[in-house]
Amino acid sequence: MTTMHSFDAAIALQPLGEGRFAGATTPAYANMVGPFGGVTAATALNAVLQHPALLGEPVSLTVNYAAALADGPFEVIARAARTNRSTQHWVMEIVQAGGTVLTATAVTAARRETWSVDELAAPDMPTPDAVGKPNMVAMVEWVRRYDIRITEGAIPTAWDGSGDASRSTLWVRDEPARPLDFCSLAAMADVFYPRVWLRRATRVPAGTVSMTVYFHAGSTQLATVGTGWLKGQASAQAFRNGFFDQTAQVWSEAGQLLATTHQVVYFKE
Template sequence: MRFREAMMMEEQDDGRLVASFDRSWWVVNGPNGGIIAALLIRAAQHYLGGDRCVRTATTHFLAAPKEGPVHLEVSVEREGRIASFATVRMTQDNQHIATALIAAAEMEIVSHEWEQRNLPTLPAIDETWMMESNSHDVPLRSRWEQRWGLGVPGVPETSTVPGGYEAGGWVRLSEPEPYDEAVLAAMADCWVPAVMVHSDVAVHTPTLELTVQFRTDPRNIDLRGDDYCAAIFRQLSGREGFIDETGEIWSPDGHLLVLSRQIGVVLPRPDETVGPWEFVRS
């Protein structure tokens, strides 16, 4: 299922939206959190309109959905001169799956701009690594083209924090589509969790909460659907059974597109869900 197909939804007579999940975007126990967040953003935009860029979306994940239809209830909380706010609630078979708080905003006059972060230093796309493993329960991996250039296991020169749990590189949809907030939200949760490749412990890390902040409207810059973006993710703290992850996504010409942060729970996973990690030079 292509990304645009995963985002399809229909409005019912009662105002709710209906979408559907299949295993195309699955990780171990259900659909990837990024695809859920993307669907909630699209639902909010259905009622808020697309004139204003989504600036922030915070999603709490209450339960993993199954394959099949889900319902999306959107409440427009306020539509102001600069910003609009919506709450989106996803349910399946009367079970609460996820809730998102979403704000879309636009400024007519911008008086001052600056960016003091730097585009990550990554190898050229043809000098990166590709991850190969037999991942029977992770169809998500085939939905993205990922070229590793940060935190490659066994290649210490690709790390910025010695021994740090970090991962990233160049990424795009395997079936490219125009960039928008939903694509970027999904991208913010697309990478293999760093703890899974840098630790000898067999774990997976379901997300409890994901916040995605959109720092540049992708429609306002020269960014084609087949362009790779630079994505970096760091999980530098694991405490009391939970990890925090920070992320950045940049356009190839140096525009900061997304800042992300999430809290995940560290759970044991069956060894057979992921084969041996292997990284080969592309």
């Protein structure tokens, strides 16, 4: 008997008809408040990927976290707002207990072969074997669902306000290993802990308000990655008036840029 991977169980949806799907949170991806935001974003994307009207593959995904998703059942609504010859524009919503907890949009497209180049090169990093073992502190349960090996910018061990940079680099893959696809890539774009913790070396409450993921690879390239390692880099550009941005890039182990992402995150003093 084949056991479903914990990630697939977390984003599983049951069709209810007319673009509506039933889902439920799982303890495996619990965060400080509600589930890990990356897995919630992946769930919204999964509704699009399961929709019978789907055209093409994901190009972008934007999710806005309106409220914390509580433990238990929820409903995902996905509709194609417009379908063109080669692109499709989606609107999604996650509803729980009669209220909206997440709004989202996505663009899918029928990709075609064109001239292509990666302008941004992957950072030089020690290999996963050289790092040796997972080293991101598992403050919450969802971190245990990933093998994360930070090579620069680890979570501070002393919260003494001495931080002076916001950049982290790391290796990451599902734990246990799972073949990469659009949903898992969307989730792993969110594995970077809040940049304010590193920049300030002060552990303050923080949470993502909005996140966009741009997919630079199609399903063929993701299949080539398989269960291999991904290389990630994240940094912030400004912290001001209770909000900061967080930008990140994710490459394959071979150095192909798979996705870029940008977030707006709130923090409290």
